[in-house]
Amino acid sequence: MKNGTKIQTKFYDYLERFNIDVNNITSIILKCCEKGGQVKFFANIYGCTFYRKMVLKEIKAAALKPMSKVLHIGSGPLPLTSIYLAKSGFLVDAIDNDSSAIEKAIQVVKKIGLEGKIQFKEIDGTKVDCSKYDAVWISFIVYPKEEIIRKVIADLKSGGKVIYRNPRSWWLKAWYQPVETNGFSCKAIKVKQPLGKESVIITKN
Numbered sequence: 188m189k190n191g192t193k194i195q196t197k198f199y200d201y202l203e204r205f206n207i208d209v210n211n212i213t214s215i216i217l218k219c220c221e222k223g224g225q226v227k228f229f230a231n232i233y234g235c236t237f238y239r240k241m242v243l244k245e246i247k248a249a250a251l252k253p254m255s256k257v258l259h260i261g262s263g264p265l266p267l268t269s270i271y272l273a274k275s276g277f278l279v280d281a282i283d284n285d286s287s288a289i290e291k292a293i294q295v296v297k298k299i300g301l302e303g304k305i306q307f308k309e310i311d312g313t314k315v316d317c318s319k320y321d322a323v324w325i326s327f328i329v330y331p332k333e334e335i336i337r338k339v340i341a342d343l344k345s346g347g348k349v350i351y352r353n354p355r356s357w358w359l360k361a362w363y364q365p366v367e368t369n370g371f372s373c374k375a376i377k378v379k380q381p382l383g384k385e386s387v388i389i390t391k392n
């Protein structure tokens with residue numbers, strides 16, 4: 188984790204000075220999402236400045252038909268991807284393997300008046316059947332990500348899309364391994380996103 192360029196090493200030293208455990212960054216992000224979902228102001232800012240643009244770029248790149256049936260794997264306690272997919276007119280199912288994330292997400296969606304527009308279910312991404320979907324979104328932090336992507340591709344009909352997020356910047360790559368596209372033997376396009384991320388859109392042959 189601590190190997191890397193001089194700048195990376197300096198960055199890690201800086202984080203350590205503030206007692207931020209670089210190995211525990213995922214739990215910090217998940218905590219922020221959980222707490223953020225309960226604070227309307229934070230959820231709005233985070234949603235409008237980052238998620239909305241990211242999801243709209245992904246929808247455009249995936250070129251989905253209106254009313255397409257989509258699944259979001261790893262929807263989390265603040266299910267912003269699912270929310271912007273539902274607001275864009277898609278029929279959205281959302282899953283998470285954490286029951287408390289599902290409970291919180293249902294409350295968030297109720298609060299913003301989207302009740303009934305997203306169907307939530309507690310199930311692991313490695314076990315869900317994706318064959319009835321036109322597109323499947325996979326969150327940045329899901330494990331085992333590559334295994335889930337492979338299963339989704341295997342389940343989908345020809346022409347079905349998989350949308351997942353990778354780290355793009357060196358600082359995000361220091362914590363998260365990108366899932367390379369060359370092993371999937373499908374057409375893949377990449378879309379640059381803010382906060383050091385990129386989206387990958389795969390079309391099943």
Ligand SMILES: C[S@@+](CC[C@H](N)C(=O)[O-])C[C@H]1O[C@@H](n2cnc3c(N)ncnc32)[C@H](O)[C@@H]1O
Nearest residue numbers: 261262263266267268283284285311312329330
């Ligand atoms: C940070 S949240 C991402 C949600 C984000 N706010 C969004 O809208 O895209 C990641 C969620 O993925 C879930 N997760 C991780 N691995 C999973 C798996 N194998 N199957 C289902 N959910 C998973 C976690 O429980 C967590 O709630």
